[in-house]
Amino acid sequence: MNAAPAPPNLHASAIAFGPQAGVLITGPSGSGKSTLALSLIDQGAQLVADDQTLIARVDAALFARAPQPIAGLIEVRGFGLIRLPPRRLARIRLVIDLTHTEDTRLPPLRTHTIAGVTLPLLHPGPTPLLPIAIRHYIMKLEQEQ
Numbered sequence: 001m002n003a004a005p006a007p008p009n010l011h012a013s014a015i016a017f018g019p020q021a022g023v024l025i026t027g028p029s030g031s032g033k034s035t036l037a038l039s040l041i042d043q044g045a046q047l048v049a050d051d052q053t054l055i056a057r058v059d060a061a062l063f064a065r066a067p068q069p070i071a072g073l074i075e076v077r078g079f080g081l082i083r084l085p086p087r088r089l090a091r092i093r094l095v096i097d098l099t100h101t102e103d104t105r106l107p108p109l110r111t112h113t114i115a116g117v118t119l120p121l122l123h124p125g126p127t128p129l130l131p132i133a134i135r136h137y138i139m140k141l142e143q144e145q
Contacts, residue, residue, distance in 0.1 A: 008055050008115065013037040013074075014048035014064040014090060021142045022048060022064055022090030023134060024055075024114075027098030034075055036096070038082075039131035041074075046087040050074040055092070055115060062092045062117040093141050095121045096134065 013033040016022040023040065025033045034050055041047060049066035050073060056063050065088060066072070072086040095112045100123040112121040120141070124130050 009067065010053045010055055010114075011051065012053045013050045014053045014066075014092065015040045015045040016048050016087045016090035017045050017135065017138055018142070019087070019089065020091045020093070021138050022092040023094045023096060023138055024053065024062075024064060024092045024119075025096045025098065030077070031098040033098060034077070036098070036131070038074060038076065040134060041084065043131045043135045045135070046090075047072065047074055047084045048087050048090045057115040057117055060117060062114055062119065063089055064092050065089045092117075092119060094134075094138055095119050097121060097123055099123075101125050 010026070013025045014022055015025070015037050025036050027033050037047065037050060048064050050070065052067050052070060053064050054067055066086060072083050073081050074084060075081055095114070097112070102123045102125040107123070110121040110123070111118045
């Protein structure tokens with residue numbers, strides 16, 4: 001009997017504004033994934049996973065969850081680990097890549113494909129309003145569904 005393959009583990013953080021409104025935050029170590037996730041949690045999101053995110057495709061949707069040993073934990077550099085009530089599973093609707101910074105005022109629509117699922121992609125620029133903008137963006141995506 002063959003065991004099911006383990007879901008891919010991405011170096012990413014994930015939050016959700018509900019079970020169908022998840023955001024995957026990617027970027028190298030130290031790029032601000034956890035900081036952005038914590039800012040989005042301050043905007044009403046829930047933590048799904050920090051630093052390591054297990055993903056799985058179900059039909060045409062991508063879902064994220066935390067590896068069990070780190071579920072509910074988020075690391076704040078220079079502060080340590082914080083335990084938060086986690087959302088066990090969330091459908092990812094948006095990818096934010098902190099590797100790149102947007103250099104145009106009105107950027108083109110971008111997408112990123114993970115496990116065969118194509119999602120909207122943002123390369124945010126530095127702005128203190130970023131968490132608010134992301135919250136409104138993801139909620140608008142939800143309304144369009």
